Amino acid sequence: VITGGSLLVGLVAMAGVLAGLATITAVRKLGRGITERRARDADARMRPALIQLVADPDGAPSFPTPRGRDAHAVERLSTELLGKVRGEAHATLSTLLRERGVIERACDRLHGRGAVGRARAVELLGAARAADAVPEVVRLLAHDRNPAVRIVAARALGRIGDPVAVAPLLASLAGGVPAGTVAHSILQVGPPAEPALREQLTGGAEAGRAVAAELLGLLGSVASVADLTRTLTEDPEPRARALAATAIGRIGSPAGIGGLLGALGPDRTAAERAAAAEALGRMTATVAVDRLVPMVDEPLAPVARAAAGALAELGSEGRRELESLAGLGGVAAAHAGEALGAR
């Protein structure tokens, strides 16, 4: 039985709990505000000396050895500045961080318990382009239990730019690192990534082979046309074959035309045939005109549209064929008209 007295006691107890919670929240908020303000003050104290060092490495007075919050501020500001400058300014900052043991401590923090700490440490190593940390960052990319940390590690490897990281980056696709992140990081490595990408074309996993093919095209790797043609004709996965076709088109070497013509055949998937047609158009391979004309009349819209688009790129000969198709009526006429209109 609930009496009036026990109800009152209950209400008072509940009000007490709520007041306690509100006090704890307010104290925490106040504490966080004070911490943030102190961090901002430390940033303001340390920024001028750091800016002077970055702007004028030879003329700046020797950098002070900060302690406590100021030391944290230098680390924080340096990490941010590393992403904003390049050349001598970047090298100066990296040297400062190395001399102060910040790089070494960041390597140690890669083994820390907190995911945020590990992510910050690997971000710093990437920003400082700490090449000696690559093995540790690769380990994190492959084995860290937190997916967000693996993504930060992938980005860091791109910034460091060591081609040794290409194979582990492609392997990380299987661990859930987004293809866009992997691709961006490998593109940052640039042409030195090409040999490792070519190796992946034959020895890598399916997703890795497809991304490798695409990246070789984006890098414009003329030396990879033969390997890409092999992927186009022999790879068991249609996606890798289609991306190889696109890559050959981007590279634009005539050595790839034979393989692309072969990929137009009806034994190939629609995606491959469309990619091969687009690539031939991009390369203005007029030799493909006779093969592309009947494709415009195919029932598979992506193939027909790609063939019409390619013909539009193939000079007067291709456009003449499109004009005659446009006069015939039917679906082919629609595709031909669209391609001519888009020119």
Added chain:
Amino acid sequence: VQQVLIIEDDVDIRELVVFKLRQVGFDVRAECDGEAGLAAATATPPDLVLLDLMMPKLSGIDVCRRLRSTPATATTPIIMLTAKAQEADVELGFSVGATDYLVKPFSPRELVSRVQSILMRATG
């Protein structure tokens, strides 16, 4: 002494540019958003404007457009500061009257050379 106005919301970049350009002898003013930058540029036209593309209140593109439509700043050289990811916007920058652009991350030395060469061209 030639006067340069930097309009940039990133405090690190702003202070770095101010320090570096003052060091080589320019008179440098700095503003941290598009609105304040536009007001400063029209009140006392500088010899050159360094303009960030992405800023609060008024974007670099809008500031550039308005500076070009103001007689006092219609021919003032404007260098756009743009992040690598915004390179596609460079064309837009030129279409509204930017003189040149510099991609971030940038080298402070390169920045100084760029400013000096553009001012040299502008003053004949």
